Amino acid sequence: DADVTQTPRNRITKTGKRIMLECSQTKGHDRMYWYRQDPGLGLRLIYYSFDVKDINKGEISDGYSVSRQAQAKFSLSLESAIPNQTALYFCATSPSKYTDTQYFGPGTRLTVL
Amino acid sequence: AQTVTQSQPEMSVQEAETVTLSCTYDTSESDYYLFWYKQPPSRQMILVIRQEAYKQQNATENRFSVNFQKAAKSFSLKISDSQLGDAAMYFCAYRKGLGGATNKLIFGTGTLLAVQP
Numbered sequence: 487d488a489d490v491t492q493t494p495r496n497r498i499t500k501t502g503k504r505i506m507l508e509c510s511q512t513k514g515h516d517r518m519y520w521y522r523q524d525p526g527l528g529l530r531l532i533y534y535s536f537d538v539k540d541i542n543k544g545e546i547s548d549g550y551s552v553s554r555q556a557q558a559k560f561s562l563s564l565e566s567a568i569p570n571q572t573a574l575y576f577c578a579t580s581p582s583k584y585t586d587t588q589y590f591g592p593g594t595r596l597t598v599l
Numbered sequence: 600a601q602t603v604t605q606s607q608p609e610m611s612v613q614e615a616e617t618v619t620l621s622c623t624y625d626t627s628e629s630d631y632y633l634f635w636y637k638q639p640p641s642r643q644m645i646l647v648i649r650q651e652a653y654k655q656q657n658a659t660e661n662r663f664s665v666n667f668q669k670a671a672k673s674f675s676l677k678i679s680d681s682q683l684g685d686a687a688m689y690f691c692a693y694r695k696g697l698g699g700a701t702n703k704l705i706f707g708t709g710t711l712l713a714v715q716p
Contacts, residue, residue: 521704528603528690528706529644544703576644578704587634588704590644 489513490591492577498597505564507594509577515589516582518560520544520552523574523593532575535560567598601626603693605707612681613715619666620676620710622691628652630696633667633674634704639687647689650674652696678712686714 490511499505509518516537521529531544533552541554549571553561564571577591602625612618624633635647650658650667657665662682666675678685691707 519703526608526708528708529692529704530706531703534703574642578644587646587649589646590636593642593644595642 490577490579490589492575492591492594494594495592496595498599499567500599501568503567503598505567505596507562507575507577507596509560509562509591511558511577511579511589511591513579513581513589514557515579516557517580518554519578519580519588520550520560520562521576521578522546523576529576532562564596564598567596569598572596572598601628601631601693601695601705603691603705603707605691605710607710608708609711609713611713611715612678612685614681614683616681617677617679618681618712620678620689620691620712622674622676622707624672624674624691624693626672626693626695628695632694632696633665634692634694635663635665635676636690636692636706637685637687638690638709639684644690648676681714683714683716686712688712 493508519534520532523529535541535554538554551563575594578588580588604623631652633650637645637647648660662679664677688709688711690709692704
């Protein structure tokens with residue numbers, strides 16, 4: 487089984503709809519991240535969480551919210567989806583601030599019509 | 600602010616040949632880490648290799664090696680004996696030193712590598 491899973495893998499929705507992307511991990515890591523990938527822009531950080539009670543905005547948090555339901559679960563919500571939120575979304579984890587490597591989930595392809 | 604630049608949007612290599620992907624970065628930090636991630640058509644982000652800035656020795660992982668030039672802020676990836684399975688998008692990424700607030704990775708825009716049989 488994969489260590490970091492994301493659901494759904496693909497989603498098509500309409501402008502104005504509320505969407506939730508979910509991330510689960512079995513690695514036991516404290517730190518979790520949400521990134522967005524756009525063609526020609528690489529990956530950019532949306533939100534990150536150091537533990538259940540510690541959530542922080544990344545560089546492009548506008549239009550997004552997150553919830554850390556447990557150490558293993560970190561959800562990303564789009565309250566009212568818009569077409570320019572069409573992108574590939576990645577969840578990542580890392581054990582602690584003393585470890586540099588992040589481990590990525592398989593990504594969610596989101597299309598907003 | 601730190602930035603990562605990959606100036607080659609696309610590259611092509613013949614199977615069994617060697618190819619080098621370029622990456623430059625800008626930082627005022629002395630302690631940091633650099634990474635190359637591979638993204639095949641499956642979309643999965645796979646760590647290829649990492650380099651600690653305080654180490655002078657270039658990192659190597661099987662057919663993958665880096666040329667880390669700290670003064671020039673350059674971090675290129677060399678793939679030897681290229682295989683069809685190496686075809687992917689390759690991202691260079693930077694992270695501030697351990698103990699930094701975010702573990703935040705800063706990514707370049709990627710280089711799409713094609714491997715010709």
